Amino acid sequence: MQQSVETRPVPVHLWIVGTLALLWNGFGCYDYLMTRMRDADYIKSMMPEVDPTTVFAWTDSFPMWASAGWGLGVWMGLIGAVLMLMRTRWAIPAFALSLLGAVVGLGYQMANPMPGITGFMATGVPIIIIVIALGQFLYARAQGASGALR
Numbered sequence: 001m002q003q004s005v006e007t008r009p010v011p012v013h014l015w016i017v018g019t020l021a022l023l024w025n026g027f028g029c030y031d032y033l034m035t036r037m038r039d040a041d042y043i044k045s046m047m048p049e050v051d052p053t054t055v056f057a058w059t060d061s062f063p064m065w066a067s068a069g070w071g072l073g074v075w076m077g078l079i080g081a082v083l084m085l086m087r088t089r090w091a092i093p094a095f096a097l098s099l100l101g102a103v104v105g106l107g108y109q110m111a112n113p114m115p116g117i118t119g120f121m122a123t124g125v126p127i128i129i130i131v132i133a134l135g136q137f138l139y140a141r142a143q144g145a146s147g148a149l150r
Contacts, residue, residue: 010087014148018085021136025077025098028129032074035059050116058114069104072097077133084140089149095137102133 034042035055043052062070080094106126113122143149 011148014084014143017139018081021077021081021084024132025074025081028074029078032071054115062108066105066108069101069108072101073105073133076101077136080136080140084143084149087149089144091140091149092144095140099133099137102130106130
């Protein structure tokens with residue numbers, strides 16, 4: 001006896017959003033690694049007006065919970081993107097943890113900005129990152145409800 005398996009076509013937007021999420025979160029992980037590995041050339045290329053030692057002293061001053069939030073945000077975002085492309089519902093909690101990490105880590109960074117960084121770079125960029133993390137979570141949740149994620 002042959003069983004039929006119902007297969008639903010995967011919406012094209014899932015592949016587009018998943019690929020963009022993979023690239024976005026992949027860059028976040030790269031930034032995290034380069035900063036944690038104290039790559040001065042990378043810091044100079046991203047913020048030529050800031051001395052890399054200032055960046056390293058600032059990130060070294062983070063309390064443990066803020067550092068953990070930053071790491072959770074970037075790595076769970078990358079994992080969530082991979083899981084979404086694999087079409088598994090586990091992408092939803094991964095993006096939820098990424099959002100939590102972004103709020104914790106970037107919330108601390110907005111409350112304690114790096115010396116010499118003000119305005120849009122100090123508050124606008126972190127808010128954009130949090131909004132994107134929220135969007136990824138809401139999108140994954142909607143795709144889970146629609147049946148696109150198993």
